[in-house]
Amino acid sequence: MLTFILQRLLGAFLVILGVVSIVFLLIHMIPGDPVEIMLGESASSADREALRAALGLNLPIGVQFQNYLYGLLHLDTGISIHFRRPVTELLLERLPATGLLALATLLITLALALPLGVIAAVRRNTWWDTGAMSFSMLGVSIPNFWLGPLLILVFSLWLGWFPISGRSGFASVILPALTLATGLVAVLSRMVRSSMLEVLGEDYMRTARAKGLPPHRVILHHGLRNALLPVITLLGLQLGALLAGAVITETVFSWPGIGLLTIESIQSRDYPVVQACVLLISVTYVLVNLLTDLAYAWVDPRVRLGSGH
Amino acid sequence: MRYWLAGSVPVTLLILWALLSMGAHYLPLQPDVIHLQEILSAPGNDAWLGYDDLGRDVLDRLIVGARTSFLVSVWVVGLSLLVGTLLGTATAYHGGWWDRLAVLVVDVFLAFPGILLAIALAGLLGPGISNVVIALTTVGWVGYARLSRAQVLSLRHREHVQAAEALGNTKWRIIRKHLLPLMAAPLIVEATFGIAAVVIAEAGLSFLGLGVQPPEASWGAMIRDGTRYMLVAPHMVLAPGVALFAVVLSVNLLGDRLRDTLDIRLSGNNGSQPWK
Numbered sequence: 001m002l003t004f005i006l007q008r009l010l011g012a013f014l015v016i017l018g019v020v021s022i023v024f025l026l027i028h029m030i031p032g033d034p035v036e037i038m039l040g041e042s043a044s045s046a047d048r049e050a051l052r053a054a055l056g057l058n059l060p061i062g063v064q065f066q067n068y069l070y071g072l073l074h075l076d077t078g079i080s081i082h083f084r085r086p087v088t089e090l091l092l093e094r095l096p097a098t099g100l101l102a103l104a105t106l107l108i109t110l111a112l113a114l115p116l117g118v119i120a121a122v123r124r125n126t127w128w129d130t131g132a133m134s135f136s137m138l139g140v141s142i143p144n145f146w147l148g149p150l151l152i153l154v155f156s157l158w159l160g161w162f163p164i165s166g167r168s169g170f171a172s173v174i175l176p177a178l179t180l181a182t183g184l185v186a187v188l189s190r191m192v193r194s195s196m197l198e199v200l201g202e203d204y205m206r207t208a209r210a211k212g213l214p215p216h217r218v219i220l221h222h223g224l225r226n227a228l229l230p231v232i233t234l235l236g237l238q239l240g241a242l243l244a245g246a247v248i249t250e251t252v253f254s255w256p257g258i259g260l261l262t263i264e265s266i267q268s269r270d271y272p273v274v275q276a277c278v279l280l281i282s283v284t285y286v287l288v289n290l291l292t293d294l295a296y297a298w299v300d301p302r303v304r305l306g307s308g309h
Numbered sequence: 310m311r312y313w314l315a316g317s318v319p320v321t322l323l324i325l326w327a328l329l330s331m332g333a334h335y336l337p338l339q340p341d342v343i344h345l346q347e348i349l350s351a352p353g354n355d356a357w358l359g360y361d362d363l364g365r366d367v368l369d370r371l372i373v374g375a376r377t378s379f380l381v382s383v384w385v386v387g388l389s390l391l392v393g394t395l396l397g398t399a400t401a402y403h404g405g406w407w408d409r410l411a412v413l414v415v416d417v418f419l420a421f422p423g424i425l426l427a428i429a430l431a432g433l434l435g436p437g438i439s440n441v442v443i444a445l446t447t448v449g450w451v452g453y454a455r456l457s458r459a460q461v462l463s464l465r466h467r468e469h470v471q472a473a474e475a476l477g478n479t480k481w482r483i484i485r486k487h488l489l490p491l492m493a494a495p496l497i498v499e500a501t502f503g504i505a506a507v508v509i510a511e512a513g514l515s516f517l518g519l520g521v522q523p524p525e526a527s528w529g530a531m532i533r534d535g536t537r538y539m540l541v542a543p544h545m546v547l548a549p550g551v552a553l554f555a556v557v558l559s560v561n562l563l564g565d566r567l568r569d570t571l572d573i574r575l576s577g578n579n580g581s582q583p584w585k
Contacts (some may be wrong), residue, residue: 011416014413014416015416015417015420016414016420017418017486018414018416018417019417019421020412022417022421022426026429026430026433027433028434029430029434030433031434031435135567137558137562138558140561141505141554141557141558142554142557143509143512143553143554143560144511144513144552145512145513145516145533146532146550146553148548149532149535149536149539149546149550150546152539153537153543153546157539157540179519184409199457206424210388233477239563240422240423241422243422243425244421244422244423244424244425245423247425247428247517248516248517250512251516251517252536262429263428263517266428266432266433266517266519267518271433274429274432274433278421278425278426278429281421281422281425282420282421282422282425285420285421285422286420294426296527307389
């Protein structure tokens with residue numbers, strides 16, 4: 001187990017180092033002079049040099065990278081050009097909103113995907129199955145930036161049940177979370193279905209039925225519990241996709257989280273903030289995946305033994 | 310029902326999409342002509358899908374938008390497939406340090422969830438259709454590299470490859486004649502789902518204002534413009550949305566059918582969801 005943990009930690013560390021390098025290089029990929037783009041044509045050359053020095057862009061690239069790494073180790077991701085405040089402060093301000101959105105999305109996803117997948121598997125090849133899987137197909141194919149406005153149109157403008165956008169009270173989180181959850185439900189319910197189908201044929205299921213347990217107990221207690229393992233891995237992978245999807249969904253609903261900050265700072269050419277947002281989302285994704293892997297190995301010994309040898 | 314749905318309708322829609330895209334130049338379209346008296350008018354006899362907030366014909370813009378999404382998806386999927394397959398196959402077959410390095414690079418790129426990296430790249434490179442292609446290809450090649458690596462690892466110890474090696478064939482010839490033909494089926498399925506992903510991604514970038522620039526039309530930009538007038542002119546959001554949804558759904562259905570026909574098991578999700 002220890003070897004497995006160390007291997008995974010080392011792997012994650014290398015990947016994070018790679019992610020940091022790419023994020024660092026992003027600002028150097030801007031065609032032309034980034035300082036000129038950030039300040040615009042009309043800026044005086046003194047201002048330009050001041051910003052260049054403030055961002056450290058006048059130093060050799062190796063030194064810049066060292067400084068960047070050093071700053072990251074102290075959770076210092078530079079100063080926002082637009083807000084003239086430390087980027088870390090901005091991120092901390094926006095983090096709770098994205099966290100709340102992610103949590104709500106996760107709850108909605110589980111509440112919908114598990115029943116859908118289980119019903120589709122238990123009533124295989126019936127209308128239940130076809131219905132659930134068609135819904136899943138629609139969910140994969142509908143883009144967030146269209147579903148979001150549609151939900152606003154129906155539930156906010158016509159029915160008036162929820163606020164249109166922004167973050168105000170509990171009701172305002174429902175529509176963005178529902179938008180984000182749709183794609184996730186689609187992928188997850190398919191996974192639950194196929195995983196359940198495999199489990200349903202197992203001997204212990206027959207035993208449980210033979211013992212005379214009531215059907216719901218056989219399915220939920222003996223079936224679903226065993227079917228959940230691969231589902232956990234997929235959920236970990238999809239959580240990252242959720243964070244990236246949040247960039248578009250938060251923009252649709254003006255939800256004041258990290259995703260909206262990313263787009264706002266791209267529009268105001270506030271590149272240190274863009275870098276920090278991309279870094280935060282990606283590193284979170286890597287860490288979530290690492291935790292999923294470790295949790296999976298902890299729950300299922302076959303995983304750690306399989307890759308340890 | 311299922312076969313009818315999965316069969317002729319999606320294929321017809323996709324052929325229509327391709328034909329309209331390639332023929333857009335030859336149609337008498339007026340996507341940029343402004344009819345001031347028609348601003349936000351609902352669909353009617355002279356304009357089947359109505360007019361937008363500037364008084365431009367929505368149907369004409371829809372067809373030009375189809376062309377944008379078609380061009381971008383063909384370029385991005387083509388380039389990604391080429392780069393990803395070549396890199397993945399070559400490094401996996403060569404093995405050793407090259408393979409380890411390639412795996413690390415792929416892992417690093419996969420660590421950026423969904424289109425996040427493409428959003429950042431498109432934002433930094435600036436708007437424009439070629440920058441969209443660059444940004445999406447930078448993100449897109451990784452999936453094909455990973456898939457072809459997995460394929461090579463499972464194929465390289467087959468007897469016919471060993472026989473070819475024993476006969477003294479060059480690596481390049483073995484890859485070309487003995488590996489790539491067997492890898493084609495899963496790559497085609499992956500590329501089909503890739504088209505759906507790129508169509509959504511291009512529209513997503515344009516929705517965020519990072520894609521093609523006005524007055525060029527894109528479905529994503531049309532949806533963004535439409536959201537401001539949803540109460541007075543819902544057709545501005547509905548028309549491009551339905552078009553986008555129909556194309557993506559058709560591609561996904563086609564991909565599902567291809568996967569079943571070619572009998573391929575791809576790991577887990579089909580790749581189209583994370584791009585949303």
